Amino acid sequence: MEVLFYIFAxxxxxxxxxxxxxxxxxxxxxxxxxxxxxxxxxxxLLGAEFIAVIQVIVYAGAIMVLFVFVIMLLNAGREVPSxxxxxxxxxxxxxxxxxxxxxxxxxWQQFPTESTRPAASLNAGPxxxxxxxxxxxxxxFEVTSILxxxxxxxxxxxxxxxx
Amino acid sequence: MATYSDTxxxxxxxxxxxxxxxxxxxxxxxxLTWLERKVVAHIQARWGPYLVxxxxxxxxxxxxxxxxxxxxxVPLEADxxxxxxxxxxxxTLALLSIAVIPFGESFTIHGHTISFQITDLNVGLLFxxxxxxxxxYSVTLAGWSSNSKYPLLGGLRSSAQMISYELSLxxxxxxxxxxxxxxxxxxxxxxxxxxxxxxGIRTFLPHWNIxxxxxxxxxYFTAAIAETNRVPFDLPEGESELVGGFHTEYSSMxxxxxxxxxxxxxxxxxxxxxxxxxxxxxxxxxxxxxLRVLLPVFWFCAKLxxxxxxxxxxxxxxxxxxxxxxxxxxxxxxxxxxxxxxxxTSFVVAWISSS
Numbered sequence: 001m002e003v004l005f006y007i008f009a010x011x012x013x014x015x016x017x018x019x020x021x022x023x024x025x026x027x028x029x030x031x032x033x034x035x036x037x038x039x040x041x042x043x044x045l046l047g048a049e050f051i052a053v054i055q056v057i058v059y060a061g062a063i064m065v066l067f068v069f070v071i072m073l074l075n076a077g078r079e080v081p082s083x084x085x086x087x088x089x090x091x092x093x094x095x096x097x098x099x100x101x102x103x104x105x106x107x108w109q110q111f112p113t114e115s116t117r118p119a120a121s122l123n124a125g126p127x128x129x130x131x132x133x134x135x136x137x138x139x140x141f142e143v144t145s146i147l148x149x150x151x152x153x154x155x156x157x158x159x160x161x162x163x
Numbered sequence: 164m165a166t167y168s169d170t171x172x173x174x175x176x177x178x179x180x181x182x183x184x185x186x187x188x189x190x191x192x193x194x195l196t197w198l199e200r201k202v203v204a205h206i207q208a209r210w211g212p213y214l215v216x217x218x219x220x221x222x223x224x225x226x227x228x229x230x231x232x233x234x235x236x237v238p239l240e241a242d243x244x245x246x247x248x249x250x251x252x253x254x255t256l257a258l259l260s261i262a263v264i265p266f267g268e269s270f271t272i273h274g275h276t277i278s279f280q281i282t283d284l285n286v287g288l289l290f291x292x293x294x295x296x297x298x299x300y301s302v303t304l305a306g307w308s309s310n311s312k313y314p315l316l317g318g319l320r321s322s323a324q325m326i327s328y329e330l331s332l333x334x335x336x337x338x339x340x341x342x343x344x345x346x347x348x349x350x351x352x353x354x355x356x357x358x359x360x361x362x363g364i365r366t367f368l369p370h371w372n373i374x375x376x377x378x379x380x381x382x383y384f385t386a387a388i389a390e391t392n393r394v395p396f397d398l399p400e401g402e403s404e405l406v407g408g409f410h411t412e413y414s415s416m417x418x419x420x421x422x423x424x425x426x427x428x429x430x431x432x433x434x435x436x437x438x439x440x441x442x443x444x445x446x447x448x449x450x451x452x453x454l455r456v457l458l459p460v461f462w463f464c465a466k467l468x469x470x471x472x473x474x475x476x477x478x479x480x481x482x483x484x485x486x487x488x489x490x491x492x493x494x495x496x497x498x499x500x501x502x503x504x505x506x507x508t509s510f511v512v513a514w515i516s517s518s
Binding site for chain 2: 024026027030033049050053054056057060061062065066068069072073075125126
């Protein structure tokens, strides 16, 4: 199981780097799908089958399909560096390095001790999550769905104006 | 505590199961293509394949050899990596979903219980939905990477269609889930054993979900046909408008993979319809032990065959939808009906559990 974790964690990191490194938008989107699927496998190894499957259905199977769809519809070709921003050219790499060191430091401080390991009796089945969502967190859940509904209506109104 | 030999034995049993299922699935796919040609031919008052073997029974073998020997042409302007990847992704995903399908009950041999299923996930149904939702990429990317106009249009059409109908497909099964109370496919089938009781009296109707979820079944099967890109919803490969749709530029084995994955998806979707609505492997079981073990598998296959025949029957009967009709039907009719079905079912379930 440990071996599987390292394989898929490495795959997620490599694919994530590939998302920014690729010049073709479709290749970037595909790399992002690989990231999401490897994360799903990591969830699965933690014993959260439901979250893993939902991760694939929602992110890889629905949201990324729309990304790929739009990229195809616009027929977006190879990206060319614009060389316009001097600021990005000189400061980009040091800023990324600083951020990376900060994140690594934060992770190092919380390096897995026994207390941060997932409990063996982690109950992340559909029934447990359903109880939490519809009993304890029913208000945030409903508010989120109204928020999404408003966003959908907004998108429809904006799209209608075009015609 | 499982000892080393137990783990080894489990692995061996699983490997054997996978081998048996894969061989059976490939044979089923091969003879499904034969059945389709034969049935459609008879619907149109033709003979169909007749020359290779008795009644053309060796036609799938001849087709396979032909696919292997054809030249593999890759368009010059294609995105090579994705062009290669698309058929493999589609084929792998089409085979993957069969892993959680239960074909029958279990049997005991030398004290080991072996079930007719590769693995029983407790989120089996969602696993199948996850795999099918990824299947869109194969079609979309095949259309895009060919770098040609007709495949691109076919790919765009099919991704729009598959996203739209996936919603109805998901909503249609929620009613069944509320009745079954589990996401495990084995659990759903187990809940359909026996007969319906009306007012404490046993009726002759088997305890299948179809009798309480007819609307859910109709929505499910309609959406499933659209999801597998079959007539009357086979817009992505409408020959008369798009040449061959997303796989126009594919040839040889890569084309065969698309072809095979279409049939594998048909089988998966029909398996799911059998499990969710028609009681899975349940049916009259009698006789000695071996017969009692094998009869459920037979009933499962018989139900599966009915669905597959229905698929082919429809292909021989119905004309193709227009694209705007297809989208309007999916969003303005099928989706609301699915939502209403969920509402009605949840009211009834709540009423029964409270009284």
